Amino acid sequence: xxxxxxxxxxxxxxxxAVGGRERAxxxxxxxxxxxxxxxxxxxxxxxxxxxTRMMIFAIAALSLDLIxxxxxxxxxxxxxxIGLGAYAVGILASHGVTxxxxxxxxxxxxxxxxxxxxxxxxxxxxxxxxxxxTLAFSQMLFFFGVSLSAYGGDDxxxxxxxxxxxxxPLFSSDKGLFYATLACLIGCYLLCxxxxxxxxxxVLRGARENPVRMTAIGFSPxxxxxxxxxxxxxxxxxxxxLLANQTGFVSxxxxxxxxxxxxxxxTIFGGVGTLVGPIIGAMAxxxxxxxLAGLTEHWKMIFGPLLVCVVxxxxxxxxxxxxxxxxxxxx
Amino acid sequence: xxxxxxxxxxxxxxxxxxxxxxxVSFEVAPGxxxxxxxxxxxxxxxxxxxxxxxxRSDSGHVRLGGEDITRLPMAERVHRGLARSFQITSILPxxxxxxxxxxxxxxxxGSSFRFFANAAREDDLNAQAMESxxxxxxxxxxxxxxxxxxHGEKRLLELAIALAxxxxxxxxxxxxxxxxxxxxxxxTATLRQLKGRFAIxxxxxxxxxxxxxxxxxxxxxxxxxxATGTPEQIRNDPxxxxxxxxxxxxxxxx
Ligand SMILES: Nc1ncnc2c1ncn2[C@@H]1O[C@H](COP(=O)(O)OP(=O)(O)OP(=O)(O)O)[C@@H](O)[C@H]1O
Ligand SMILES: [Mg+2]
Numbered sequence: 001x002x003x004x005x006x007x008x009x010x011x012x013x014x015x016x017a018v019g020g021r022e023r024a025x026x027x028x029x030x031x032x033x034x035x036x037x038x039x040x041x042x043x044x045x046x047x048x049x050x051x052t053r054m055m056i057f058a059i060a061a062l063s064l065d066l067i068x069x070x071x072x073x074x075x076x077x078x079x080x081x082i083g084l085g086a087y088a089v090g091i092l093a094s095h096g097v098t099x100x101x102x103x104x105x106x107x108x109x110x111x112x113x114x115x116x117x118x119x120x121x122x123x124x125x126x127x128x129x130x131x132x133x134t135l136a137f138s139q140m141l142f143f144f145g146v147s148l149s150a151y152g153g154d155d156x157x158x159x160x161x162x163x164x165x166x167x168x169p170l171f172s173s174d175k176g177l178f179y180a181t182l183a184c185l186i187g188c189y190l191l192c193x194x195x196x197x198x199x200x201x202x203v204l205r206g207a208r209e210n211p212v213r214m215t216a217i218g219f220s221p222x223x224x225x226x227x228x229x230x231x232x233x234x235x236x237x238x239x240x241x242l243l244a245n246q247t248g249f250v251s252x253x254x255x256x257x258x259x260x261x262x263x264x265x266x267t268i269f270g271g272v273g274t275l276v277g278p279i280i281g282a283m284a285x286x287x288x289x290x291x292l293a294g295l296t297e298h299w300k301m302i303f304g305p306l307l308v309c310v311v312x313x314x315x316x317x318x319x320x321x322x323x324x325x326x327x328x329x330x331x
Numbered sequence: 332x333x334x335x336x337x338x339x340x341x342x343x344x345x346x347x348x349x350x351x352x353x354x355v356s357f358e359v360a361p362g363x364x365x366x367x368x369x370x371x372x373x374x375x376x377x378x379x380x381x382x383x384x385x386x387r388s389d390s391g392h393v394r395l396g397g398e399d400i401t402r403l404p405m406a407e408r409v410h411r412g413l414a415r416s417f418q419i420t421s422i423l424p425x426x427x428x429x430x431x432x433x434x435x436x437x438x439x440x441g442s443s444f445r446f447f448a449n450a451a452r453e454d455d456l457n458a459q460a461m462e463s464x465x466x467x468x469x470x471x472x473x474x475x476x477x478x479x480x481x482h483g484e485k486r487l488l489e490l491a492i493a494l495a496x497x498x499x500x501x502x503x504x505x506x507x508x509x510x511x512x513x514x515x516x517x518x519t520a521t522l523r524q525l526k527g528r529f530a531i532x533x534x535x536x537x538x539x540x541x542x543x544x545x546x547x548x549x550x551x552x553x554x555x556x557x558a559t560g561t562p563e564q565i566r567n568d569p570x571x572x573x574x575x576x577x578x579x580x581x582x583x584x585x
Contacts, residue, residue, distance in 0.1 A: 200445060
């Protein structure tokens, strides 16, 4: 029967794509772990700093993929959570609280509350309205940051020192922060992967494909989407807490709508709904930005159209492109 | 007749000036297959939407096993044993046939706020799903993505999903819609097998199937039930013949 033939082809293709992703992510993590050693040959401080930043945004893009790729929630306000995480670290540090466990707990709690409240309202809307309302909430937080004159207002504030872990200055060396960030990235990836395949994730994925069907078998998609939104927001806040340490500085600019747009671009650039794609997408995005900025001061003139081309012509982003090339090669 | 399992009382629904359900009342006993027929646009699907909770009714009541479920949301009604299928196939195309059904089993087997264990490897859910697939004869297609099933298989999958919710009553909106001759035979055979095990409201245009399967038939025209009775009574009802069956000859060409 020809139908049976197509199934086997479809299933085989899907399995191949997953296998390819698995290899790509393991290779990525191994390369990242070795990067500081390889960097000794070049400007080590600069390279480690850049890659740490890339990994931080990879965590943020990964968190966005959880709701965008698996829940079809297009959040245009995800930078707000990065800001919350960064400000939790900045504000606490300015009051002498430098323990990362305390800072992170505050960051996660703030993000969870903000995600729960704004998500509960935003998720009552769909499509373009959801995009606009998440944008509106993040703008509110942005202007709240600007108005925080005690913490630098528009100018932001500098961290007196990097966070400590159980009193140890683990983050004070660039390498320490690098490996802590890598550990967070790997942890977040494994967590997302488990969530996506779990009962919870299956409901989330089902609701992405057909919410009416999910309701007709007895689920209320709203509750699952809201919980996913909270998890995603907390993960982005972790990225924010790391970012504050990496830059040593916190400002409302972290929460600007441009930042939210960039996060969306990184996620789409890498391949929505693949987890691996957005990690690679975020890193490629920042690497490309850095490289182009080194070439010419008008780099945005090249970067913008390039992103548009990838989104238009390489459907499924980098992961989609890789799957197609892999598919061709294997016949 | 035994105590009604599903009872519908004075249900109304209007879209602006257009009254689509006009004071609809009928009852379905446990194990009864109650067919609902009527010309295109009579309001059959709307009525199923109201019964299943997808649409709010303007007035009237729906009771399941004596409990008033009129104000309950759709998901809650499913938990109480009211399952439905859709006229326009509504499945999860990217999921395998088995997972489509396993999700329905998951919905009533413990909490779904579990974040770590792989759901696709839950043997209990898969076994329940397989059982439903076997009932409709799709066991051989379990691992096939639902989106690439043939149209007839998708119609059967709809039934398997509804069965996996462990329903007391089934609302089936044209399970034969769009099926070819062979496909319609396998769906009809499945319906025959379900008959007697559940209270069933069956909407169907295929009169042959309706008169072969139904215990009772209600005829809906312009949102009103104009007659309810055994297939024999309905076939011979002059008002029905005039309002509906008389047009069958023409409708069949449409
Ligand atoms: N959302 C809506 N807004 C306005 N009118 C609607 C809406 N949905 C359905 N209708 C109208 O309500 C009437 C009943 O539609 P319904 O789909 O319930 O009919 P039906 O009996 O299921 O028809 P069919 O046999 O073609 O499936 C039709 O006239 C239809 O145009
Ligand atoms: Mg209909």
